[in-house]
Amino acid sequence: LEFRRVLFRSFHEMALPQADLVFASLSLPFSGAHLEASMRRALQAVKPGGWFVGVLFGHNDTWAPDDDVASVDAAMIEEFIEGFDPIEVEEEEFDGPYSRGDKHWHWYVVVAQRPA
Numbered sequence: 001l002e003f004r005r006v007l008f009r010s011f012h013e014m015a016l017p018q019a020d021l022v023f024a025s026l027s028l029p030f031s032g033a034h035l036e037a038s039m040r041r042a043l044q045a046v047k048p049g050g051w052f053v054g055v056l057f058g059h060n061d062t063w064a065p066d067d068d069v070a071s072v073d074a075a076m077i078e079e080f081i082e083g084f085d086p087i088e089v090e091e092e093e094f095d096g097p098y099s100r101g102d103k104h105w106h107w108y109v110v111v112a113q114r115p116a
Contacts, residue, residue: 022052023053026055029057029061046084049115049116051112057107058106060093061107062105087112089108089112
């Protein structure tokens with residue numbers, strides 16, 4: 001495996017190197033108004049035969065109304081991963097803890113593969 005060091009920036013601000021795996025666990029929801037551009041860059045970085053794995057907040061998440069948070073629905077995810085094979089798109093919604101107390105979680109776990 002080859003790992004490349006990438007300076008920390010928002011997805012929409014940088015060109016990501018080509019990769020066999022783009023793992024975006026709970027990073028993309030915090031791109032706010034830049035979600036579409038961030039998703040496009042993340043998915044463009046996936047090599048043929050490679051994988052995208054990410055978690056995106058749903059509209060019912062406690063943080064969804066915040067200006068710096070982006071939320072999606074199943075139709076938006078389908079549009080984002082068009083051209084990929086959707087291996088798993090799982091919606092989860094529950095009340096649970098986080099570092100500052102309890103909140104309502106609503107997210108989609110997305111696993112998709114770019115065709116080889």
